[in-house]
Amino acid sequence: MEISAHSVWQDVARIRERAPLVHNITNYVVMNSTANALLAIGASPVMAHAVPEVEDMVGIAGALVINIGTLSDPWIEAMERAMKRAQALGTPIVLDPVGAGATPYRTRTVHRLLAAARPAIIRGNASEIRACVSEAASTKGVDSTEGAEAAATDARRLAEQMSAVVVASGETDYVTGEGCVLRVANGHPLMPRVTGLGCTASALCGAFAAVNASPLRAAAHAMAVIGIAGELAAERAQGPGTLQLYFLDALYALNESHIAARLRATSQRAGG
C-alpha cells in the first residue's frame, strides 16, 4: 500500500465531518493537551476512567485510547474492562505503553493489558515497544542490532505477536502491520521538548482509527498529520511553549496543500 497526501487528507476530512467520539483513559499530564488536539483536528474527546462507567462510555465511542502514563491499580482495572468491552464491540483500541520498561509495574501492566484484548494500534518509543514484546520472544535471539534497526525489529515482532499495527516513534516513525512497513519522516526536533506530543500522537491514532477501517493506514496518517502540524508550528514558534499552541492552531487549520507539500512517507512489504 501507498500513503499519499490525498489518503491522509481524506481521513482528516472524515474526522471533521463525523467528529468521532474518542474515549481516552490516559495520564494526568496530557489530558488537557490531548483533549485539545482531538478537538483541533475535529474529533470529540471524552475522558472517563471510573470502573462503573468505562464500559458504557466505550459503548458510545468510535475508538478507545489507553495510555498508562500515570497508572495506578484502579485505573488498570478500568483499562482492562474498557479494552474487553471495546474488543467485544469491534471498537478499535490504541495502546500507548508510556514508560514500559522503566519500572516492573509498567511492564507487568502492559502485558496484562495485552493479554486482556488485542489493540488495533500500539504506539510507543523504541524502548517502550521493546518492553511490550513478550519475554519469550525477546530472549529468543540475540538483539545485536542497535538504534533504528533494533526498533524496527522489535516493532515487527510485536506486530506479529499481537496481530496489531505497531508504531515505533522516533525521528522517523516506523509503522508496521498488515504485512507492510511504512516510514514517516515528518516532524521537528523541537517537538520532544513539549510534554505529551507522543501521547497526542496515540490519541490522534484513535481519531483516525475511528474513521478508517485499516489500522495501518489510520496509524500512518495520524503520524503524518502530527509531524506536519509540528513542522508548521515550528516555523512560527520561538520555543517549546509557543510550539505547543501553534501546533493546535496548525491541526485546526490543516488542509490538503499542507500535507501535499510536506508529506515524507515511504512504504515497503514487510520483510522487503
Next chain:
Amino acid sequence: MEISAHSVWQDVARIRERAPLVHNITNYVVMNSTANALLAIGASPVMAHAVPEVEDMVGIAGALVINIGTLSDPWIEAMERAMKRAQALGTPIVLDPVGAGATPYRTRTVHRLLAAARPAIIRGNASEIRACVSEAASTKGVDSTEGAEAAATDARRLAEQMSAVVVASGETDYVTGEGCVLRVANGHPLMPRVTGLGCTASALCGAFAAVNASPLRAAAHAMAVIGIAGELAAERAQGPGTLQLYFLDALYALNESHIAARLRATSQRAGG
C-alpha cells in the same frame, strides 16, 4: 431585572478587589485551565478533593464549584460532603454536570448530588441539563420541542425543581431562575474547539457568586464575561491553541469599555 455593562463590571471589580477563594472539585482535564482563568479574572483558586479535607477547605472558601467531568467513587463522596458543608455554611455551590446523560453512572451521580444539597447555580449544555431534570418531571409531558426551545423548557423545569439558577449553555446562553429569564449571546464559534471553556464558565460562576448575593446575576455576569473574553481573544487568535491563551490575557485585561461595547444580553420575566 436588567443585566447592564455596569452591573457586570461591578462584579469583576469586586472579584479583583476581594480575590475570593473558589474551592474546585473538578475534572483532571481542566484543572490547570480553570485555575488560570480564575487567577486571570482576579479570584483565588484552590483544588482539593480528599475526603479528609474538603469540609475544612469549604469552610474558608467563598464558593464551591463541583464538576463531575472525570468522576470516580472517592471523588463523589468528597463532592457530596463538600456540598453538604457548603449548604450548612450558606456558601454558594455551582454544579457542572459534565456528561450527565452520557452514561448511567454520571446521571445517577448528578441526582445523588442534587439530593445532597441545593446548588445556587447549575450550568451545563442542553443535554446535560435535560439529564438533571428529575425523571418524574421529565416524563410528565411530551417533549415535542427541539433545540433551543427544548433546552429552555428543561432549564426552567430544573430551576423550579431545585429552586436554583440554571444555565443552559449554547450559542446563546439561557440563564433562568429567581422568576427571570436572561439570554446572553456573547461568545465565538472557535470557543467550543478549546477543551474546558464550559468548565471554565462554571468556575467563573463560582467567582461571581462569591461576590454577588444573587445567583441569577452572578451566573449571567459570568457568562457575559466568558463570552466577551472569548470574542476579544478570537480577534487575535489563529486557531484554538492561541485562543486558549489570549482568552486568559483577555480575562486579565478586561475593562468596563470592553463590556459596554460588546454585551449582548436580554431579559424577560419567566413565563413571559
Next chain:
Amino acid sequence: MEISAHSVWQDVARIRERAPLVHNITNYVVMNSTANALLAIGASPVMAHAVPEVEDMVGIAGALVINIGTLSDPWIEAMERAMKRAQALGTPIVLDPVGAGATPYRTRTVHRLLAAARPAIIRGNASEIRACVSEAASTKGVDSTEGAEAAATDARRLAEQMSAVVVASGETDYVTGEGCVLRVANGHPLMPRVTGLGCTASALCGAFAAVNASPLRAAAHAMAVIGIAGELAAERAQGPGTLQLYFLDALYALNESHIAARLRATSQRAGG
C-alpha cells in the same frame, strides 16, 4: 558563598548536558506545566504516583520532587515510600508543602512527610513554610515580626530543625541553609497570576539538585532561573496566558548573557 551568573549558568549547562530524570509526585493542576518547564530547561520529567512503582522510579531518578497540592491518602503513602527510598539512595528530595496551614489535613501530612525523610530543599510561600515549622518550635517565642522578616525567621527555624535548605518564595525569594542566607530578587508581578509557577520552581529545584551537590546553590540557582525566565517572558506577554508560554520559551532559550544581565542576588552568613 556567592551566587554568580556563571555559577547559575554552569548548572543550566549541566542540566542540558545530562538531562537528569526528575521524578515528580505532584498535583494534578500543574503536572503538564511542570513537565513542560523541566523539558524546556533540559531535564527529563517523569510523573509516577502508584505505590507499586514509586520506589523503582526513584531508583532511576536524579531527584525526587514531592508536591502535596492535590493530596489524598493513597498519594501520601506513595510520597512517604518514595521519600524513604530516595533518602536510602542519597537522592535529593524537594518538598513543596502546597497549602500547608490551609487545612489540618495538609499540615498533618507535611509533618508526616518530614518525619519520614529529610528533604534537601523545602520550598513554599511564607505561610506554608510557617506551617512546616514544628509546633513546639513555633510556639516557643512570640512571633512579633510580620511580613518578610517573619518569613525569614520561619525559614531559618525550619532550616535548622530539618537540616535542610528552605526557600520562602515571595517578591524576594529567601533561601537559607548550610549556614548561609541568600536573597534572590528576580521575577515579575504577573507571575503569581499564572497557576503553578511556584510548583514549577520546586520542580526546577529538583533538576538543579540533580546536578549540584549543594542544595543551597541548587535552590538559589533554580529560583534565579525561574525569576529571570519570568522577566524575559513578561517583556513579550500581554497577560498571564501568553506569559505562561513565553516563560517556557525563555527557559528553553536561556543563555549566560540573560543571566548576567538580570541576576539580582545577595548573600550573607546566617545570623549576619
